[in-house]
Amino acid sequence: MCRNIRVLFNFEPVATDDEIRAAATQYVRKISGSAKPSIANQAAFDLAIDRIASASSELLESLVTSAPPRNRAVEIAKARERARSRFGETT
DSSP: OOTTOOOOSSEESOOOHHHHHHHHHHHHHHHHTOSSOOGGGHHHHHHHHHHHHHHHHHHHHHOOOSSOOEEHHHHHHHHHHHHHHHHOOOO
């Protein structure tokens, strides 16, 4: 899976439409092997993004959990610490 696609479920505040669309775009780019489609493929690319974003929104709205919502700032800090321990300090 594409490393740029982030978990969007169970955050406070909830994932925005822009975040869901960005994840859908990354997914379509990954499976198509193209960051920017040709003019001939642009319509298919856009349709796929729209459909995946819609399905993703439906999924996120229907999921349930008893876990408390995660804090975005805390999760970002954890990710940075994992990267620091994995790759070391960068300048």
